[in-house]
Amino acid sequence: MSEFQLFFILGTEHILDINAYDHILFVIALSAVYQATDWKKVLILVTAFTIGHSVTLALVALDVFSVNSVWVEFLIPVTIFITAAFNIWRREAYLSADMSKLNYYFALFFGLIHGMGFSNYLKGIIGKETSILEELFAFNLGLELGQVIIVTAFMVIGYLMNKYISISRKDWILAISSAVAGIAITLMIETKFW
Template structure:
């Protein structure tokens, strides 16, 4: 197996691992406002998130920045909680250009925090590799594909509930965002940062 394939598969399985559900929750709550017809917007949103975490993942893996692991493990559920509460407070008209651009900014900024959370994992995998360019790129592409899979599941599920089962879009957004906010709050309270 090539280095690229190895790290691509590691990134893919890392994001889809149910034990790392905090990242899955963040992707789910990012998608809670959207339907299947909005897939382009969501892919841009997820890519903004990937760019954010790719930057800090690279910086932390190269030891350019040092992170307090306990603080990051607390901040990750904070980003999930803020996104969920923002969804809950947002009105029905969530597709205005300013709000869509704000979503991209949130995704990019929160991606920076999530990337720091991945850095210890990736640094332990890379060990003493001389050139981390290919492994880092492959790992991030694997993460991106994993996120796209999660997005596809969420958007199809949303479309089934809203379009076929006639659940109000507002109710879908509130139920998903409230459930994720509750889980994020539990994760925040259980963080060792306190």
């Protein structure tokens, strides 16, 4: 297996790892306001998250700065909670206008924080190679694929719930975002740093 394949698989597994479900929750919170017909918007959304994630992965791996993992582990569920709470607060606006553009900024900015959460581990795996660009690129492509898998499954479930159980979009946003916010609160309590 080539280095590229190894890091591609590592990136995919990172986002799909059920034991590190914080990333899955964040992607679901971001996607909760979209419908299956919005797949292009969702693709842009996960790409914005990947870009943010990639920036901090690269900066930490290149020793531009270091991060305190205790803070980052607390901030990750905070970003999940903020995204879910905003969905709940603005769910009516999502139905009448395209308020979802704000989610692109959430994805990009909060992706920076989520990237820090895995950066020290990735830095240890990459080591002191002269060039880490190929490994970072492969990892982030794998990350993107993992997110597309999550979003596709989530959008299919949302479509089926709407079609066969007649759950309204407003109720779907409220139910999913409330569940994600509740889990995020639990994670914040578990990872509090004080």
